[in-house]
Amino acid sequence: MKQKVPMHQKTTVKTFELKGEIAVVTGASSGIGAAIAKHLSDLGMKVILLARRLERLKALCQELNQYQANQEQAIAYQLDLRNTDDIEKLFAEIYERFGPIRVLVNNAGLGHFSPLSTGKTEDWRETLEVNILAPSVCTREAIQHMRKHDDWGQIVHISSMSAHRVPQGSGMYSASKFALRSLTEGLRKELRELGSEIRVGSISPGFVETEFAAHFHRSEEKANEIYTQYRVLDPNDIANALVYLLTQPAHVQVHDLLIRPTAQEN
Template identity: 50%
Template sequence: MAIVTGASSGIGLAIARRLAAAGYDLAICARRQDRLSEAAETLRRQDIDVLAQTVDLRDEAQILSFFAAVKGRWGRLDALINNAGLGYKEPLMTGSTAAWREILDVNVLALCICTREAVTLMQPAGTGHILHVSSMSGHRVPAIAGIYSATKFAVRSLTETLRRELRAADSRIRISSISPGIVETEFAQKYHQSAEKAQATYSQFPVLQAVDVANAVAYVLSQPDYVEINDILIRPTQQTS
């Protein structure tokens, strides 16, 4: 079975659908109860077991409750997809401290907490796969990146740090990340707080769709146990940076 965070829309929902099609039972979480319930009902039509729980990833107690529910229901975990993430256009010179804190809490700290709890669930079997949905912003700094790009550089570092910890522990748990470029989701509208700027972002050339990232996730998870794909960089063909 697999956990997908931020699964109520966009890339997370596409990943959940792709894994359901592959036969995974799923535990999904997100903040928006209505969207999460709708996603869960859609997934159950694929004849899999689905646990859906509202979780604010800024609250460790809610994360721990979610993982406890997974343990109680299945007693194991095969894959964790750390998909949840967010960004705001908040420059370092003038940005809001509250916005910076929210980005750090969700993109970095929650990812670390989920990863720790996933490893705990995977250790009895000695196998499993943790996959971070990162960003090309973790490989280069785009214009007006604010703190968002810094969090994705942190995810890149955390991926390699965990790989080394797992190897030092002689664990067969694998760690991967996928770093997409521009993907048409709700992200740009939230980032810019503007529907017009989001439309401009997604109409400049054919951009990635959420299903493209979901297919990359399925590819990574389908590899034999001795293959560990550490990062996939995936851009629209016409994206220059």
């Protein structure tokens, strides 16, 4: 006999209303994070911007707030993600002042061209602290907020194509992004066990024109070479993908979006 499917399972499409909810974006002082902050603000979210360069964050806040009736639509906090005590304190302050975080974008990240046979320990430590430890602590703190308030929300890790293959000289950076993949899947499993409606996903970009390459190679010239070899991605291309991921109905969880410039081979 054909099994009867309850009507609600076939027809109900639940969506999450993000307008007025709180989003936290790490590394919002440049590149992909700044573009993401703008897109979240366009969705009507209250956006909390985190990074070390406070002047940059304040300028972005001013830009975002000028179009809003609410002059506190975007708010800046200075934070060095290498200091995990400060992360905990700041997330507690955000909760007290604004309420629960609903969307967390773990975007801040960096790498160094640093071969495993000759690289500097300090470069590796910074990569692992900012790319793995910090997003883990931010995620744990944000999830506490979400769980206490109706148990829904979204964690997004900005990962990399380097979570899927290992470019030469990028062993430690790739290791950090492979780890982020593990954190995404590990959290997804935990949330299933809890029966939570919190979703977790990641976006894995190829070359995007930002300050990343100049930092990675410690050379503006090398960065320029990379970004002019062909049409690379724009930070807005990644922000658009984030909006797609966030605005899916509640029963749709996007795990990882791999996005390369069309011309990128590796």
